[in-house]
Amino acid sequence: MEINHEERPWKFADDQETRNINLLPGEFSFGGNEEDDSDDDHLTPARTSFTSYPAAPMSPGTPWIRSPMHPAASPGPPLIYDCLASLHRSEGNIFSVAITKDLLFTASSSRRIYAWRQPDCTEVGFITTTRGEIRAMLASENLLFTAHGDCRIRAWELMSPTESFRPRKMMTLPRRRSMFFLYGKKKRNNHMHTDSITCLAYNNRESLLFSGSFDQTVRVWKISEKKCVDSFVAHEGRVNAIVINQEDRCVFTCSTDGTVKIWRRVLRESSHILMMILKYQASPVNTMALSLSAGVCHLYTGSSDGMINFWVKERASGRYNRGGSLQGHHFAVLCLEIVEDFILSGSEDATIRIWKREKGNSSSHSSVAVIDGHHGPVKCLAAAMEERESGKGLLVYSASIDQTLKVWKVKVCNVDEYDHDAESESTESEIMGMGPVLSPLWVQRNFPNLE
Numbered sequence: 001m002e003i004n005h006e007e008r009p010w011k012f013a014d015d016q017e018t019r020n021i022n023l024l025p026g027e028f029s030f031g032g033n034e035e036d037d038s039d040d041d042h043l044t045p046a047r048t049s050f051t052s053y054p055a056a057p058m059s060p061g062t063p064w065i066r067s068p069m070h071p072a073a074s075p076g077p078p079l080i081y082d083c084l085a086s087l088h089r090s091e092g093n094i095f096s097v098a099i100t101k102d103l104l105f106t107a108s109s110s111r112r113i114y115a116w117r118q119p120d121c122t123e124v125g126f127i128t129t130t131r132g133e134i135r136a137m138l139a140s141e142n143l144l145f146t147a148h149g150d151c152r153i154r155a156w157e158l159m160s161p162t163e164s165f166r167p168r169k170m171m172t173l174p175r176r177r178s179m180f181f182l183y184g185k186k187k188r189n190n191h192m193h194t195d196s197i198t199c200l201a202y203n204n205r206e207s208l209l210f211s212g213s214f215d216q217t218v219r220v221w222k223i224s225e226k227k228c229v230d231s232f233v234a235h236e237g238r239v240n241a242i243v244i245n246q247e248d249r250c251v252f253t254c255s256t257d258g259t260v261k262i263w264r265r266v267l268r269e270s271s272h273i274l275m276m277i278l279k280y281q282a283s284p285v286n287t288m289a290l291s292l293s294a295g296v297c298h299l300y301t302g303s304s305d306g307m308i309n310f311w312v313k314e315r316a317s318g319r320y321n322r323g324g325s326l327q328g329h330h331f332a333v334l335c336l337e338i339v340e341d342f343i344l345s346g347s348e349d350a351t352i353r354i355w356k357r358e359k360g361n362s363s364s365h366s367s368v369a370v371i372d373g374h375h376g377p378v379k380c381l382a383a384a385m386e387e388r389e390s391g392k393g394l395l396v397y398s399a400s401i402d403q404t405l406k407v408w409k410v411k412v413c414n415v416d417e418y419d420h421d422a423e424s425e426s427t428e429s430e431i432m433g434m435g436p437v438l439s440p441l442w443v444q445r446n447f448p449n450l451e
Contacts, residue, residue, distance in 0.1 A: 083409075084120065093403055095109065096380055107146060127156070143157060194215045200212075218234045236257040239255050251264070252288055260278040261274060261277050261278075285304075302335070306347070306349075333346070337396075341356055350377060351370055351372050
């Protein structure tokens with residue numbers, strides 16, 4: 001492992017990156033020069049400045065470039081947004097992002113994990129690992145978990161914020177010595193995933209890490225013991241996402257088989273049993289997010305048909321009943337993020353939609369913003385609430401297959417400042433009146449003979 005503060009390979013594109021809302025791109029552009037991943041990655045100096053923050057210099061030779069910022073037109077109440085930063089990665093796609101209180105982490109096909117200071121995306125360093133293809137990443141307090149192309153997970157301890165970026169590698173799961181020879185034949189530890197790891201989730205109370213994979217299984221790792229304590233086949237298709245209810249410790253998994261499953265750990269044991277299966281339609285479920293607000297638990301799922309379905313937990317029985325769906329995306333929903341009562345969704349249609357759950361009515365949602373700034377499918381989202389003297393705001397980090405990372409500042413206005421009835425009427429028309437359009441990629445994959 002190498003931890004480096006030297007400059008790396010990023011550069012900046014010279015095109016307008018912020019746009020008004022509600023327009024879909026005519027076509028997806030996946031430009032950018034692909035470069036081989038090598039050990040001499042470095043950064044180039046910035047040539048532009050942020051809209052709201054001063055530009056920080058980039059390292060020479062970096063694969064990232066910063067785009068010039070232009071004022072964004074306001075989408076109207078209740079949210080006003082602006083693009084603070086736009087970074088373009090010339091050497092490949094961004095596979096995963098994660099945020100802590102102070103830092104943003106990005107990972108790709110390369111062996112380097114980049115760390116950026118929030119919110120201005122000042123680069124603070126990177127970690128060079130032995131294997132790349134980091135398709136899943138998770139931050140929890142002072143821990144960072146990364147899933148690599150060798151089907152192993154690395155755990156890092158993030159030191160207290162200082163001027164120097166020096167995370168400490170804690171462990172590799174499973175350990176390297178899990179590959180051994182027995183009676184002259186090479187044996188593989190059956191606790192190891194046999195295909196790419198797609199998702200991670202962490203149980204804070206019990207220090208249990210959950211990993212899902214293309215191999216259709218979920219594995220449970222006890223961090224304090226550095227070992228796998230449970231492994232089970234979760235779905236008939238690849239596992240796309242895992243979320244955990246930290247209050248009752250239920251584990252949710254979703255898959256390309258179109259189902260969402262709820263698991264619970266057997267008391268005083270390590271094994272997990274299936275409690276419930278949620279299925280509304282046959283479309284693959286790509287992503288999930290869990291919201292615990294005012295004593296009510298909401299589960300949101302994003303599917304390949306462009307729908308966001310949500311379920312509400314009954315307090316008495318503990319069952320999850322379908323509360324409805326949010327329609328607006330034209331293609332597959334690829335990622336979901338929840339901050340307080342706001343639900344953010346990224347889609348194959350290259351847009352980010354922001355929804356707000358209404359207080360006092362757990363099934364009522366309003367579509368409050370549609371951010372159109374990427375030129376390709378939005379694959380990753382991370383968000384946090386920021387409180388300043390000027391008011392409350394959402395910091396949204398989005399990564400796309402167009403090889404860009406964008407930082408959005410979304411001002412959260414007081415809903416009493418605008419005509420709520422008029423907005424609700426417009427929103428209801430938008431949500432209920434426009435059905436989703438199936439992704440052409442999904443249709444071609446599932447119906448190859450359809451003309």
